[in-house]
Amino acid sequence: MKKFFLLLKKEIRELLTPLMVLPILVTVVLFGAIGKIGKIESEKAKSPQTITVIDQDNSSLSQQITTALGASNFKVVSAKLEDGATLAQTNNSVAYLLIPADLEDKVQSAQSPTLELHTFVRSLSASASTKQAIVKGAVAAINEAVSNQLLKSQTSLDPAFAKQPIHVDEFVAVADREAHVSYEEVLGFVQSQTYFIPIILFLVIVFASQLIATSIATEKENKTLETLLSTPVSRQSIVAAKLVAAGLMALLFSAVYMIGFRSYMDGVTGGLSMDVQGATAEALRSLGLKFGALEYALLGLSLFVGILAALSVALILGAFAEDVKSVQGVVTPLMVLVMIPYFLVMLTDFSTLPQAAQWAVYAIPFAHPFLAIQNIALHHYPAVLYGILYELAFFLVAVYAASRIFSSDYIVTLKLNFSKKK
Amino acid sequence: MSQHILEVKNLSKHYGALAAVDDISFSISEREIFALIGPNGAGKSTTLRMVTTILSPTGGDVLVADHSVHKDPAKVREVISYLPEEAGAYKNLRGIDYLTFMAGLYAKDAQEVKESLEFARGLTGLGNRLNDKISTYSKGMTRKLLLARTVMSKPKLAILDEPTSGLDIINAVEIRKSIKDLASHGMSVLLSSHNMLEIEFLSDRVGIMNKGKLLEVGTPAELKKKYNATNLEEVFLAIVL
Numbered sequence: 001m002k003k004f005f006l007l008l009k010k011e012i013r014e015l016l017t018p019l020m021v022l023p024i025l026v027t028v029v030l031f032g033a034i035g036k037i038g039k040i041e042s043e044k045a046k047s048p049q050t051i052t053v054i055d056q057d058n059s060s061l062s063q064q065i066t067t068a069l070g071a072s073n074f075k076v077v078s079a080k081l082e083d084g085a086t087l088a089q090t091n092n093s094v095a096y097l098l099i100p101a102d103l104e105d106k107v108q109s110a111q112s113p114t115l116e117l118h119t120f121v122r123s124l125s126a127s128a129s130t131k132q133a134i135v136k137g138a139v140a141a142i143n144e145a146v147s148n149q150l151l152k153s154q155t156s157l158d159p160a161f162a163k164q165p166i167h168v169d170e171f172v173a174v175a176d177r178e179a180h181v182s183y184e185e186v187l188g189f190v191q192s193q194t195y196f197i198p199i200i201l202f203l204v205i206v207f208a209s210q211l212i213a214t215s216i217a218t219e220k221e222n223k224t225l226e227t228l229l230s231t232p233v234s235r236q237s238i239v240a241a242k243l244v245a246a247g248l249m250a251l252l253f254s255a256v257y258m259i260g261f262r263s264y265m266d267g268v269t270g271g272l273s274m275d276v277q278g279a280t281a282e283a284l285r286s287l288g289l290k291f292g293a294l295e296y297a298l299l300g301l302s303l304f305v306g307i308l309a310a311l312s313v314a315l316i317l318g319a320f321a322e323d324v325k326s327v328q329g330v331v332t333p334l335m336v337l338v339m340i341p342y343f344l345v346m347l348t349d350f351s352t353l354p355q356a357a358q359w360a361v362y363a364i365p366f367a368h369p370f371l372a373i374q375n376i377a378l379h380h381y382p383a384v385l386y387g388i389l390y391e392l393a394f395f396l397v398a399v400y401a402a403s404r405i406f407s408s409d410y411i412v413t414l415k416l417n418f419s420k421k422k
Numbered sequence: 423m424s425q426h427i428l429e430v431k432n433l434s435k436h437y438g439a440l441a442a443v444d445d446i447s448f449s450i451s452e453r454e455i456f457a458l459i460g461p462n463g464a465g466k467s468t469t470l471r472m473v474t475t476i477l478s479p480t481g482g483d484v485l486v487a488d489h490s491v492h493k494d495p496a497k498v499r500e501v502i503s504y505l506p507e508e509a510g511a512y513k514n515l516r517g518i519d520y521l522t523f524m525a526g527l528y529a530k531d532a533q534e535v536k537e538s539l540e541f542a543r544g545l546t547g548l549g550n551r552l553n554d555k556i557s558t559y560s561k562g563m564t565r566k567l568l569l570a571r572t573v574m575s576k577p578k579l580a581i582l583d584e585p586t587s588g589l590d591i592i593n594a595v596e597i598r599k600s601i602k603d604l605a606s607h608g609m610s611v612l613l614s615s616h617n618m619l620e621i622e623f624l625s626d627r628v629g630i631m632n633k634g635k636l637l638e639v640g641t642p643a644e645l646k647k648k649y650n651a652t653n654l655e656e657v658f659l660a661i662v663l
Contacts, residue, residue: 002526003526003527006523006526006527007527009523010512010515010523013512013514013515013519014512014514014515017514222510222511222512222513223506223508223509223510224509224510224511224512226471226474226476226504226506226509227504227505227506227509227568229474229475229476230474230475230476230499230502230503230504230581231499231524231527231528232496232499232500232527232528233499233527234496408478409476409477409478412471412476412477413477
């Protein structure tokens with residue numbers, strides 16, 4: 001055991017180099033920074049937007065439109081027809097609205113008046129879509145004001161009731177539990193809680209696999225492997241030390257990535273969907289969708305065993321690498337196997353895939369942590385447990401195979417040097 | 423226990439139809455320095471790798487201090503120490519950390535680690551440079567560090583593959599002296615080299631290999647006399663050509 005810890009310490013020192021740690025930290029800091037920028041942008045979007053209104057009607061209806069825009073988080077600036085467009089440009093309005101002189105007359109004679117909304121394109125970035133929502137909001141506010149006025153003048157009905165006479169109470173069922181909550185709220189919450197996990201899992205598996213394969217390739221390239229193999233240390237200890245060191249690194253980087261993504265998500269969503277309060281929180285809890293200690297423990301276990309399974313395969317693949325340059329080549333099959341479940345889980349409804357495709361995915365041990373995320377949320381616990389058991393069995397077989405390779409000639413004779421291919 | 427620290431018996435290593443080592447036998451006594459010489463691809467390194475348990479023989483056996491590489495490779499690794507050709511060290515470690523790590527793999531307790539380190543410190547002659555990272559060492563410094571690492575645990579049998587390859591004359595001479603001195607203090611040495619001058623200076627006995635076969639074994643003096651040669655180089659050429 002003493003020798004194992006010596007080897008483990010050596011492996012960690014070899015892995016924890018500035019060259020290895022720096023890119024990870026930079027990624028996390030960048031994610032945090034992007035999150036912060038996102039936060040600033042979303043706060044900007046929430047602040048009142050200027051809209052210039054050129055009112056040629058000057059009627060009570062046109063006044064109501066202006067008031068409605070003000071109530072819908074717009075800062076209304078009135079202007080004359082001659083200089084309205086110029087003023088809207090200079091005061092940084094999202095748009096200017098031209099109300100025709102015949103607005104009220106036309107509405108009263110049941111004809112549709114035409115208002116002109118001139119929107120300024122000042123950027124084509126992702127935030128332009130926010131502007132689209134703002135403009136739509138302006139149109140909705142105008143229609144709301146006009147239809148309210150119409151309903152009031154033509155009927156004795158409350159405009160709010162007339163527009164939405166039926167109230168729908170939404171209930172959502174998950175397995176055998178049901179709660180008074182909207183489907184939209186449930187979906188938003190579950191996705192906000194879990195959608196960054198596959199990304200982290202993907203990154204960590206790829207990273208840890210490269211790490212362990214590189215550690216073997218480095219030993220071969222620096223000619224330290226033969227020395228190590230001739231020392232009075234069991235080959236199992238060598239394999240175990242490499243696995244545990246890379247496993248610990250994977251855990252460390254998972255935690256670092258998790259913090260980075262969390263701050264990114266908090267920034268982008270303004271922390272809204274992450275922390276649901278009140279009745280919605282209670283409903284989610286009664287549906288069992290709010291992950292508790294057991295759910296997180298199950299997910300964590302599935303992730304950890306999945307990473308171990310990937311590491312054990314990378315250990316075998318690493319034995320084929322003659323030098324560090326050839327690592328990328330030998331671990332490519334593993335990357336592909338990780339990508340398949342990642343994209344399938346992220347982009348498709350796994351349960352509706354053809355049976356053959358589902359079983360093919362089940363056969364990939366690293367697919368189970370991806371599947372576990374949804375299975376835990378939907379309370380399919382047996383599926384999660386079978387997945388963990390399969391991952392564990394796969395890991396044990398692969399580790400046994402790896403230690404056989406390390407105990408045989410293959411560890412020094414296996415060679416696949418992609419870097420020399422021209 | 424036999425008086426031989428190493429007994430190589432009808433040892434073979436075949437890769438399919440290719441016989442890298444073909445039915446060779448020799449032995450090494452305590453305090454003896456035995457050298458394997460031969461052209462590239464003769465099977466010297468493969469023989470050393472089988473003695474160190476890195477490769478498995480396809481025929482015959484190797485006994486190191488009466489432990490078989492087939493039956494008890496773990497015991498064999500406890501009494502040997504191996505310096506591969508062009509071996510490197512962990513570049514991110516400091517010289518002293520590397521020695522401490524390697525000493526820990528052989529030593530039974532902290533006292534043994536301490537003794538090994540003291541011995542290695544003197545042997546490397548690197549002084550305070552041992553506190554620097556190995557990545558800053560020259561080739562000669564690294565080779566001295568590695569040789570000290572190989573012998574610091576006082577193995578019964580040190581296996582040295584081209585111990586002075588790539589070194590300048592001064593470093594090579596120092597390393598040869600160290601090997602000779604260590605053998606006189608009880609360590610047996612199995613080495614391979616292309617340098618006939620080195621072999622003649624170091625070795626008690628020499629084995630000449632070609633195409634996987636061991637063609638001659640004897641002291642340098644015996645071989646020179648047998649082949650009527652003035653030096654080992656002439657003996658080597660007479661046998662191999």
